[in-house]
Amino acid sequence: MFFIKSGFACIIGRPNVGKSTLLNQFMGRKVAIVSDKPQTTRNRILGILTTEDAQAVFIDTPGIHKPRHKLGAYMTRLAQETLEEVDLVIHVVDASVSPGTGEEYILEQLRDVSTPVLLVLNKIDLIKKQELLPLIDWFSKRYDFQNIVPVSALTAENLDKLRELIAANLKEGPFFYPAEMVTDQPEKFVAAEIIREKVLHLTREEVPHAVAVVIEEMKERENGLFYINAVVYVERDSQKGIIIGRGGRMLKEIGQLARQELQAILGNKVYLDLWVKVKKDWRDDEAVLRSFGYE
Known part of the structure; x- marks a missing residue:
């Protein structure tokens, strides 16, 4: 049977x-x-x-x-x-x-x-x-x-x-999810995690742990291009400077690597608008944690 x-x-x-x-x-x-x-x-x-x-x-x-x-x-x-x-x-x-x-x-x-x-x-x-x-x-x-x-x-x-x-x-017992489904994570979450992964790979010391990525906007335009507006949050101005890099080179590299992987996943070209902002001591702020999706 x-x-x-x-x-x-x-x-x-x-x-x-x-x-x-x-x-x-x-x-x-x-x-x-x-x-x-x-x-x-x-x-x-x-x-x-x-x-x-x-x-x-x-x-x-x-x-x-x-x-x-x-x-x-x-x-x-x-x-x-x-x-x-x-x-x-x-x-x-x-x-x-x-x-x-x-x-x-x-x-x-x-x-x-x-x-x-x-x-x-x-x-x-x-x-x-x-x-x-x-x-x-x-x-x-x-x-x-x-x-x-x-x-x-x-x-x-x-x-x-x-x-x-x-x-x-x-x-x-029966399957909990459709057979073709491989994860329950929405596209916005996946995009934020991929950007955060690139920050983790390219930065050192205290910076990786102080980073949160929030997708402000993500939509597919009529021409098939995905527009993604993302904010990388850190806790200190010094960390912001590290992520942006001299002449913006670090942020550019983070964006390029993230965009390449996102295009492979989404199957379309991606326009990634990446920003860096400071939210002081966000890891100890319950209201901010909730707004970032850590319920």
Whole structure:
């Protein structure tokens, strides 16, 4: 007999362990921005993977960490609230980094969670095989994981095994989304995230964490061209100067890279009008956070 299965899987972990890279590998395309900066993901990202008989809906949460400002508290709360809403929790760790207080903190958050938890030891392409056993032993002594799977999200090593374990946790039932749908994120959100990703790649130190991107206007004109008016918000005048760059060169490069990717996604030419504004200490202002979409 032919059964259809479906379910939700939440991807959690410390900042910068490869959660978004893992989600993008599952999807075979980018649905979450990727950067070497911690705390890249700020909103739950839905990736919807549908096969002939199964649909897995992946939620990529912000990295769980002890918050230092109201934005950090929002991000951590978002991740924690997701844990009881799903059929499976996928806890991703960086196998190339020795576990410590950060991992202890996450395991403590999982203590009262009834949802099954898979442990994914990511970035095994960066370590020797003999380094895996002590790592597995460390985590096994601290939490009763349903399974432990070493993978490399970057090279896709052992992802087939992980897919099998995820499929085993799906429940018999109808698809939640149309089979052709790959994400629930609207075009404005995707555009803002792509612009923010380019800022993350091109800037350093405190600047990436102080950036928010708001799409003021996005519409397709009669000639098929997409017009996008976007504002990059920062917290300090000095940060504004860095993003604009000498003679506007940095802002121009951010715009060029973002426009190229947006054109590939939208399938049309894009006119990107990019501005930089200062909103002092916006990460600690609840009203501003709400206006930026961090509810």
